[in-house]
Amino acid sequence: MAKSNKSWLHRQEKDPYAKQARASHYRSRAAYKLSEIDKKDKLFRNVQTVVDVGASPGSWSQYASEQLGPQGKIVAVDILPMEPVDKVLFIEGDFTEDEVVQACMSGLNGARADLVLSDIAPNLSGVRSSDQARSMYLAELVLSFSDEVLSPGGDILVKLFQGEGTDQFKKELANRFQKVMVRKPQASRDSSREFYVLARGYQV
Template sequence: MSDRWLAERKREHYYRLAKKLNYRSRASFKLAQIDEKFHIFREGDAVTDLGAAPGGWLQIAKERVGETGKVVGVDLQKIEPLEGVQTIRGDMLKPETAEKLKELLGGKADVVISDMSPNISGSYCMDHARSVELCTYALNFARQVLKPKGNLVMKIFEGDMMKGFLNDVRSSFQNVKLHSPKASRDSSSEIYIIAKGFIPPKEPVPEEEQ
């Protein structure tokens, strides 16, 4: 059996399972597996999802936080309505979008999750750099909205800029690990940063750093 054949079979398995369970994306299983291993969510948590379309991560987050929890999401693309979830359409790289998301959140978040991904250019170095940039926006947003001891999950493309970025993440969290869930493709360069135990900055994070 070729590696490609095995990868396709794995992808089809999660695709069919997503359809069966009425999840909007096979990526739902990535977040579910991350939560099962690292216990990201608690019932009643407030969660913000960055890069939320089509809504697979929103579904998992809502399941995990329950009726007493709050889930809000944002994406450049339209997100079809989900019961018990609030969403906006906008660019997280723009301060006005971040402000709208904060208003929707209505307070501090327990968890920030980000599955944001750059448009693939064909140049891996460029795609990696763009991925780090998106994660930097997610990290700075998390620094503004997370409650003490809150959690952050981000997708990043592996590359030479990752070590420096991880050091930045570690300056704000008690525990930081890298993880590739089983639902990820074996050939994928993506990996997830699992940051737990947010340490609030001594000085407020300036808005322009978003």
């Protein structure tokens, strides 16, 4: 077995969140990042319609589905397939393609989203500058999509990676939302450059 695979396996075995996920119904340890942020920020209060961008294998959709009432609805999108989740309309496709973004909008069926979640992350090439540019490009796409679908007062939670472009992105959020906050849940590994930005109170 390659050395990097061995160390990944070792880390997974030791990781309490991966252990917890294996023992629970959640498909990925990522669920604990969302639940931690939710416990602090009450993301799902008065929320009926959610969009989950970069949703596969589906633990954020699972968690969101559990927080919504019976009328709740989630539109989830990923380039990879995803097993069904209650209350979720899943669209399989590349979010950088216009027709996929349009399909997400149609999936909302005329409703506005109260909350847009994005855990989308590009496949890493290992070249830090181009990975960073691709990740910021995806974040910008999520933001322009949110401009089209968010209800007034709605919120967005988006994953970013420390590096070029994140300060500018936070400024763009501050121009549109009442409040912009940074979150680094404990379930997000210290060694990872990822963090989340929560912007609340979309102002049209």
